[in-house]
Amino acid sequence: MAYKLDLLLVVKVERSNLHYPQRQVKKLYKLCWMRGVSCKIDKIQRSNDDMNLKLQTVESTLKVVLEQISETSNRCQTLEEENFHLKDQMKAMDDKLDYLENMSRRNNLIFHGVPRGNETQSLTDCELIVKDVLRNDLQLLDDVNIQRAHRIMKGKAIIVKLADDKDKQAILRASKALKDTGMFITEDFSPLVRxxxxxxxxxxxxxxxxxxxxxxxxxxxxxxxxxxxxVQ
Known part of the structure; x- marks a missing residue:
């Protein structure tokens, strides 16, 4: 503002009919120029101050963002470690469940290719069919203790639960006699093992x-x- 007032003063002096010493006019020009330079410097300084303030704000914001990124990265790493442990625990649990399932099936045998008599065979009918196979086809004694026998869905397979592992092994050894009969006997395993x-x-x-x-x-x-x- 002062710089503009000085310029107006110089213009008035030049346009007036009064005669000012040349020396004073030069000083006035010089003073006006210096004030103009000073105003520009002040403006640049203010702009620089504003820029520094903005940079400080950006730096503060960037610092907060970096801290948040670091915290997020640490959380992600923690979650990855927890996820890794959870996967291990789930695998261990699946293995344990699979082991328990196979233990519950350890005395089971599946008789495949056993012809169906009728569509409404009871558990007793299935047991009688299995005993007939054991007696006539495998030449085994009648003292095999069958706890339960039933058809698998609507197929030609009967799953048999035995009371003793010795009976299971004896049946498996004798099952070679079923060759060329269309029937065969397998052990019962979990879906994963199968x-x-x-x-x-x-x-x-x-x-x-x-x-x-x-x-x-x-x-x-x-x-x-x-x-x-x-072993493979």
Missing amino acids: QKRKKFLPRMFQARESGFKVFLRFDKLYTVTSQDFH
């Missing part, structure tokens, strides 16, 4: 065709050599 065993079947058949002695036991494939067993 899936694992299914993956081994092509390798087992291929190995047998190559002359190797291999067999499945539970969810492992064993290869018999002259010295030892090899």
